[in-house]
Structure formats: structure tokens, C-alpha cells
Amino acid sequence: MPTALVIAAAGSGTRLGAGMPKALAPLADGRALLAHCLDAVAAARDAGTSLDAVVVLVPADPDGGARVRAVVAEGRARLGAPVACVPGGAERADSVRSGLAAADRALGRGVPGPRHVLVHDAARALTPPAVFAAVQEALDAGAVAAIPGVPLTDTVKEVVLADAGAAPGERTLRLTVRGTPPRGGLRAVQTPQGFDLDALLAAHEAVRADPARDAAALTDDAMVMEAAGHAVAVVPGHAEAFKVTTPLDLDLAAALLARRPADRTPDERTAMADATATQTPALPVLPRTGIGTDIHQWAPEDAPRPLWLGGIHWPGERGVAATSNGDVAAHAMCNALLSAAGLGDLGAVFGTDRWEMKDATGEAMLREVLRLLAEAGFRVGNVAVQVIAPRPKVGTRRAEMEAALSAALDGAPVSVSAATTDGLGFIGAGEGLVGLATALVVPAH
Ligand SMILES: Nc1ccn([C@@H]2O[C@H](COP(=O)(O)OP(=O)(O)OP(=O)(O)O)[C@@H](O)[C@H]2O)c(=O)n1
Numbered sequence: 001m002p003t004a005l006v007i008a009a010a011g012s013g014t015r016l017g018a019g020m021p022k023a024l025a026p027l028a029d030g031r032a033l034l035a036h037c038l039d040a041v042a043a044a045r046d047a048g049t050s051l052d053a054v055v056v057l058v059p060a061d062p063d064g065g066a067r068v069r070a071v072v073a074e075g076r077a078r079l080g081a082p083v084a085c086v087p088g089g090a091e092r093a094d095s096v097r098s099g100l101a102a103a104d105r106a107l108g109r110g111v112p113g114p115r116h117v118l119v120h121d122a123a124r125a126l127t128p129p130a131v132f133a134a135v136q137e138a139l140d141a142g143a144v145a146a147i148p149g150v151p152l153t154d155t156v157k158e159v160v161l162a163d164a165g166a167a168p169g170e171r172t173l174r175l176t177v178r179g180t181p182p183r184g185g186l187r188a189v190q191t192p193q194g195f196d197l198d199a200l201l202a203a204h205e206a207v208r209a210d211p212a213r214d215a216a217a218l219t220d221d222a223m224v225m226e227a228a229g230h231a232v233a234v235v236p237g238h239a240e241a242f243k244v245t246t247p248l249d250l251d252l253a254a255a256l257l258a259r260r261p262a263d264r265t266p267d268e269r270t271a272m273a274d275a276t277a278t279q280t281p282a283l284p285v286l287p288r289t290g291i292g293t294d295i296h297q298w299a300p301e302d303a304p305r306p307l308w309l310g311g312i313h314w315p316g317e318r319g320v321a322a323t324s325n326g327d328v329a330a331h332a333m334c335n336a337l338l339s340a341a342g343l344g345d346l347g348a349v350f351g352t353d354r355w356e357m358k359d360a361t362g363e364a365m366l367r368e369v370l371r372l373l374a375e376a377g378f379r380v381g382n383v384a385v386q387v388i389a390p391r392p393k394v395g396t397r398r399a400e401m402e403a404a405l406s407a408a409l410d411g412a413p414v415s416v417s418a419a420t421t422d423g424l425g426f427i428g429a430g431e432g433l434v435g436l437a438t439a440l441v442v443p444a445h
């Protein structure tokens, strides 16, 4: 599919306060934010994202524009696609509209089939290749719009200005809470945002022609598509796709750069890590172990349920009482992995507000835990899980369980074992069964 990338780099960076256009602001290694963004695009391309044209929106003022063009000139060879620089507008939406027109020209009209565009913020300079890939995959699968999103970690309030209670003449306006949207249904969205190019061109044109629309209120391009009535798919984003907006974000960027295996010498990396250590908390450097358990009651004889254990179905075996599929092996593994990464446990992660995970299979939970681990900078070393129950006979299907559980963890080694309790305790009495797991995780970089 012909695909253009539009990089919005025309902003002034008021909130960063660097005294220069944000695209030029140096990160910890002295290189401009936009240079890092171009590296991220090159890395995405190397990892399989296909790009046929790149448009970079540069500041409209001649001096800032020339300096940003110079950064593009230095990085263009790494992109492996024709690159055009176009002056941006007053608001991000104005800039993007100019970029889309340039993308339209660059890809050419009359090509059979859809043309795609990825709209990316230069300010999300450290976005990992996986985010580009997820957006492009969704477009290739037929989505007209696809955006990366991450679950929220803060509770969000809708607030209103209220001066009730203010003394006469008091000028202070107070904010009061109007409501609290359920957090499980919210996502913080990132870029690149991917679209059918012709649909996005038409949607931007429609909002531009609407005098009631304020360009400053159009904070992303998905909104423009939503206004035109298009469905917008959400794919997994990544914590490292954060937007450099305030000076604190530069500290986070410095910490990330110090741990990335970029094309720097070991001495350069050590120097950066030393410089960063004074500003940011130490990053994990050692393997970490974790422990997890899960216990379920057997389902009552008069309300039978299927048994899922170790990622596989056990026909003919009595299932467990649970709202999920009750896979104690997978759940114990999730707990052990979260414990190893210091991310809490299943209750904390999937508790009451991750409604999209309700009724999830054990494998889906493991995949989500793996994603959370990656976000926190860890990959899985290995997991050992033991089922404590007189039945089913785990040994007969151990290899199948190990294969299913390992597949859910992208191939990380999983070993499965089993034990009984010699008839003792609640397990021996046939009340329920236990999953017990240990996990080792290691820093991803
Ligand atoms: N008129 C604008 C405004 C923003 N952007 C780009 O849109 C992205 C997201 O905007 P933001 O982070 O808000 O950047 P600034 O507008 O530069 O920052 P501020 O709002 O603090 O001034 C940035 O990569 C920015 O360069 C743009 O191309 N044109």
C-alpha cells in the first residue's frame, strides 16, 4: 500500500521553554529532538514499516525553518524514501493539513487501491518500531484510522469552573468535579496515527470549512476522523512513545537514551548513564525473581464448567468456579511475572477497572502481562509453574501446556510440573486446586 509519513515538527515548544523550536531542542546526547525522531523512523523502516514518502513540517519562520531543514538534510539518507520539507501553520491541525497536501502530491493520485498516511509528532522522538508496526498492520487489515493508545495510570476527572461559594467580588474561580469517567474505558493516545489518506484529506477539509471548529481544539487527527463519522481503531501504544512536552520529559528521554543500545561507543554510553544518574532514578540492571499463586474452588457438580489449565482445554475434567476461565497455572504465572517486575499482581493490574480483560483467557492475560513488562523495560527469562491437585494428570499433557504457555509469552521458556498433597488439606479433600509459579525477568536493554 503506498504510504506517506507526515512528521509534525513545526511547533514552537512553549511548554518546553528551550528558547528554540522544540524540534531543535537537544536531548542528553546533544542531538536535536527531530534527529532522534528521524532515527526512530529509520529504525521502524528497518523493522519492516513501509514508507514511500516522508513530509516534515518545519517552522514557518525563516530562521527556525532553515535550522530544522538542516536537521532533516543531515538525517534524510537514513530514511530511504524521498523527503520533503513544508512550512507548518499556526496550530498543529493547520500544519498537518499542509503536510497531507504534500503527502497527496508525493504519493500521486490515481493509484489503484487505498493510500495510507502516518501522522507522527517529532515530539514523540523515541517511539519504538513496534508502535509504527501496530498502526500499519491495522491499516493493512482494513482500518480507515488506527491510533496507538495506552491505559491510564491516573484517575481522570471531568471538571467545571464554579464560582458558587466565592465571596462577593472574589475573583478566584474554583474548579469542581463534574464526574469521573471509568478509567478502564479510557486510553492516552499517541502517534504515529495512521489513516486512509483520502479519508483524512476529506475530513480535514470538512473541519476547515466549518466556521464553528477551532483549529486549536483539534489536538489530534483521530478527532478529525471522528468528526467525519469514521471508526478509529486503537492499537497498543508504548510508554516510550511519550511526548516531550515539558523539561521533565527531557530527563525521561535522557534515561531512555542512556540504556538504549544505539550506535554509540561504550564510553559514550557510560558517560551518558553517569550524567543521567544524577537526574533520574536508577534503572533496573539485575535479573529479578518473582513468586505467584492462584487458587480456585472446583465448580459444583450441579453447575459444571469446562476445565482450562495451562493454556489448554481438558475435555471430560471437572472445571473450576471462576468468572474468568479459571486457569490457575496461567494466573499464577501472571502473578509471578508481575511480582518479578515490581508491577503488583493480577488484582492490581486487571482488578475492577480493566473491564476489557473481564472473561479473558489465561493466555490473553499472559500476553497483556508480557506487554506491561515490556513497557516497564523487562523481558521474560523463564517461568516455572506447578499445579497442586490430584487431577487432572498433568504429566500426560505437560508438553502441550508448556507449548501453549510459552507461546503466550512470545516463546520464553516455561516448565510445568505437578504435585499432590497425599490426600491432605483442602486439595486432598477435593475442594480446589492451586497454581504456584516462580519467574525470572531481565532488563530488556
Ligand atoms: N503549529 C504546530 C504546532 C505543533 N506542531 C507539532 O505537533 C507536535 C505536538 O505538538 P506539541 O507537543 O504541542 O508541540 P508545540 O506546539 O511545539 O509545543 P507547545 O504547545 O508547548 O508550544 C510537535 O511535534 C510539534 O512540533 C506543528 O507541527 N505545528
Ligand SMILES: C[C@](O)(CO)[C@H](O)COP(=O)(O)O
Binding pocket: 092, 121, 188, 189, 190, 191, 219, 220, 221, 243, 245
Ligand atoms: C497528537 C497527540 O500527540 C496525541 O496525543 C497530542 O494530542 C498532541 O497534543 P499537543 O498539545 O499538540 O502536544
